[in-house]
Amino acid sequence: MPVEYWLIFILIVMIIASIAALEMKDILSSIVAIGVVGLGVSLSFLFLQAPDLAIVQFLFEIFALIILVKAFLGKDYHIEEPSRINKILAGVTVITLAAIFIFSVSVFELLPPFGEPLMTTSQYYLENGAKDTGAANLVSSIILDYRAYDTLGEITVLFTAILGAFTILRIKSKSKKDKTELSHAAK
Amino acid sequence: MQQNDGMTLIVKTVTRISVWMILLYGIYIIFHGHLSPGGGFAGGVIIALALLNVLLAFGRKFTSEWLNISFLHDLESASATLFLVIGILGISLGGAFLANFMNKGELFALLSAGTILTLNIFIGIKVGMSLFLVVWVLAGSKIVKGE
Amino acid sequence: MIVYLLCFLLLLVGLYGVLTKRDLIKIILSIGILGYAVNLLLILFAYRKDSVYPILAKGKEVAQMVDPLPQALVLTSIVIELGTTAMLVALAIKLFEKYQTFDISQIRRLKG
Numbered sequence: 140m141p142v143e144y145w146l147i148f149i150l151i152v153m154i155i156a157s158i159a160a161l162e163m164k165d166i167l168s169s170i171v172a173i174g175v176v177g178l179g180v181s182l183s184f185l186f187l188q189a190p191d192l193a194i195v196q197f198l199f200e201i202f203a204l205i206i207l208v209k210a211f212l213g214k215d216y217h218i219e220e221p222s223r224i225n226k227i228l229a230g231v232t233v234i235t236l237a238a239i240f241i242f243s244v245s246v247f248e249l250l251p252p253f254g255e256p257l258m259t260t261s262q263y264y265l266e267n268g269a270k271d272t273g274a275a276n277l278v279s280s281i282i283l284d285y286r287a288y289d290t291l292g293e294i295t296v297l298f299t300a301i302l303g304a305f306t307i308l309r310i311k312s313k314s315k316k317d318k319t320e321l322s323h324a325a326k
Numbered sequence: 327m328q329q330n331d332g333m334t335l336i337v338k339t340v341t342r343i344s345v346w347m348i349l350l351y352g353i354y355i356i357f358h359g360h361l362s363p364g365g366g367f368a369g370g371v372i373i374a375l376a377l378l379n380v381l382l383a384f385g386r387k388f389t390s391e392w393l394n395i396s397f398l399h400d401l402e403s404a405s406a407t408l409f410l411v412i413g414i415l416g417i418s419l420g421g422a423f424l425a426n427f428m429n430k431g432e433l434f435a436l437l438s439a440g441t442i443l444t445l446n447i448f449i450g451i452k453v454g455m456s457l458f459l460v461v462w463v464l465a466g467s468k469i470v471k472g473e
Numbered sequence: 474m475i476v477y478l479l480c481f482l483l484l485l486v487g488l489y490g491v492l493t494k495r496d497l498i499k500i501i502l503s504i505g506i507l508g509y510a511v512n513l514l515l516i517l518f519a520y521r522k523d524s525v526y527p528i529l530a531k532g533k534e535v536a537q538m539v540d541p542l543p544q545a546l547v548l549t550s551i552v553i554e555l556g557t558t559a560m561l562v563a564l565a566i567k568l569f570e571k572y573q574t575f576d577i578s579q580i581r582r583l584k585g
Contacts, residue, residue, distance in 0.1 A: 304560045
């Protein structure tokens with residue numbers, strides 16, 4: 140069976156799972172459905188001959204699941220039922236997205252067909268990667284030698300994101316004090 | 327041992343054995359990043375998951391005694407800085423920023439590929455520590471709110 | 474071709490979630506779906522028929538390999554996504570502490 144059929148099957152499962160994740164009421168079910176989507180992506184990476192990415196995606200999935208469950212489970216809150224105008228707006232959005240999808244078909248026809256990439260720069264990497272860098276894993280030789288700038292930027296972005304999360308969560312004591320003061324004032 | 331901290335005795339016993347295996351696997355993935363699938367990113371996430379395993383099984387109090395959290399902060403910042411230091415050394419020794427100036431060694435040997443192995447190790451430490459610390463802060467915020 | 478279109482459909486599903494959902498958790502999940510779709514689309518462009526993964530092995534003759542460049546780019550993108558998700562979760566927790574809800578319409582109403 141060619142790779143393409145497997146990919147079509149996995150993609151259909153992923154689309155169904157993502158729609159289910161968005162439409163389900165229960166948060167735990169949504170998070171599990173997102174897990175299905177992520178593992179489908181990981182499986183597709185394996186079919187597309189990218190074992191590096193499959194490992195990272197799989198671990199990403201586990202990690203995201205832990206973060207989401209730990210942060211959101213057991214929080215009691217109420218979402219208002221969508222009013223009529225919201226439903227109309229959602230319908231308009233769906234119609235617009237469907238139109239975008241139909242018009243984009245001709246754009247995808249312009250791209251090189253599936254299975255035949257252009258490979259202009261990559262051919263050089265494939266031929267000279269092992270000789271230039273001494274690494275057997277050519278993906279590794281690209282991210283850390285040919286394009287190490289990218290990795291430096293990636294580290295910077297990660298550092299900033301983590302720093303942002305820290306800063307946001309550290310403001311707690313002050314806002315909590317405000318809240319207690321407010322509740323005292325209300326009493 | 328605290329009674330109401332963390333999970334049950336079975337989970338704790340299994341965790342006590344499994345954490346070291348997961349850590350070893352993460353280190354293996356990092357060190358073989360230039361030979362086989364994996365590398366600094368995957369290995370770093372595995373190390374973060376191993377530490378997270380301890381946090382989930384044993385609870386926050388035990389983990390803060392077992393690990394020195396401020397040292398993890400230092401390790402995270404230091405690895406990012408060392409990445410830059412390697413890059414600047416590349417200017418003086420190799421002629422370009424982040425140039426591969428070390429001895430490339432033999433193909434398929436463990437100690438080869440020059441700076442790639444070094445940078446992989448730094449990235450692994452950086453990714454692992456920062457991801458663990460994020461979950462540490464997230465979990466901490468939850469406990470404070472429950473009071 | 475049909476694979477590209479299905480992957481694009483997945484991206485549009487994520488976009489639909491971001492545009493119409495009012496639950497903050499659902500919005501975070503939709504952003505996750507968007508990220509998955511974009512990463513997968515890039516790797517789909519890199520695939521070459523009848524070729525192997527771009528890793529040399531001892532004793533194996535060099536065969537035709539897939540394009541390694543998009544793989545390297547997506548590898549960094551996945552880790553950045555993880556950091557972004559963590560930051561979004563932190564923001565959502567902060568909002569929940571202040572307003573006791575994840576409904577963005579209520580959060581907007583409480584502001585003024």
